Amino acid sequence: MRRLFVALAAVAALGGLAACQTATPYGPAATTGRYATGFSEFRIDDSHWRVTFKGNSLTSRETVEKYLLYRAAELTVQQGYDWFEASDRQTERHSRVVGTADPFYGSGFGLSYGWGWRPAWRYYGPRGWIGWNPWIGDPFWADDIDLQQIDRYEATAELTMGKGAPPADHKVFDARQVMANLGPSIVRPTEKPRG
Numbered sequence: 001m002r003r004l005f006v007a008l009a010a011v012a013a014l015g016g017l018a019a020c021q022t023a024t025p026y027g028p029a030a031t032t033g034r035y036a037t038g039f040s041e042f043r044i045d046d047s048h049w050r051v052t053f054k055g056n057s058l059t060s061r062e063t064v065e066k067y068l069l070y071r072a073a074e075l076t077v078q079q080g081y082d083w084f085e086a087s088d089r090q091t092e093r094h095s096r097v098v099g100t101a102d103p104f105y106g107s108g109f110g111l112s113y114g115w116g117w118r119p120a121w122r123y124y125g126p127r128g129w130i131g132w133n134p135w136i137g138d139p140f141w142a143d144d145i146d147l148q149q150i151d152r153y154e155a156t157a158e159l160t161m162g163k164g165a166p167p168a169d170h171k172v173f174d175a176r177q178v179m180a181n182l183g184p185s186i187v188r189p190t191e192k193p194r195g
Contacts (some may be wrong), residue, residue: 023059026067027191039071047161049075054154059121065091068155070186073178081161085172089157096147
């Protein structure tokens with residue numbers, strides 16, 4: 001019964017969080033914050049730029065890479081060029097593991113249930129730090145903490161922009177075609193995701 005209640009409480013809490021947070025929309029990165037999501041770029045020289053797109057924990061790797069490519073095309077057109085080549089393209093995954101303790105697990109120093117002191121300790125197991133005591137949970141499969149991995153993706157590329165006919169020996173993108181093809185799937189801050 002306790003596990004059912006904990007599961008229902010967790011689902012309700014996640015539902016509340018999901019209503020408040022969405023995947024990173026397409027737009028410029030905020031200038032404040034520890035991990036500013038969105039796109040950013042800087043000019044290396046007249047025809048070379050470095051472009052980055054950072055997503056939050058709800059933004060998939062595919063979306064981050066698509067938004068990077070769209071921003072590269074958009075920037076190319078804004079600078080008066082026709083095509084671009086993306087070199088040094090990479091996507092990094094930033095991961096962290098967070099744990100949520102069981103709210104019904106005993107209090108500090110093992111003084112719950114009116115039994116006085118009891119033996120209890122924490123150890124590092126296959127799922128991370130785990131608490132154990134002889135009266136609650138299983139000593140080998142402790143269920144007092146729920147671990148979850150949270151991933152965020154950041155895609156980066158260096159762009160070489162050009163005008164006219166692209167060089168035949170390079171893999172280049174036609175900026176206007178990229179914008180036309182990816183444009184319908186781009187979610188901007190004021191739009192709701194298309195389903």
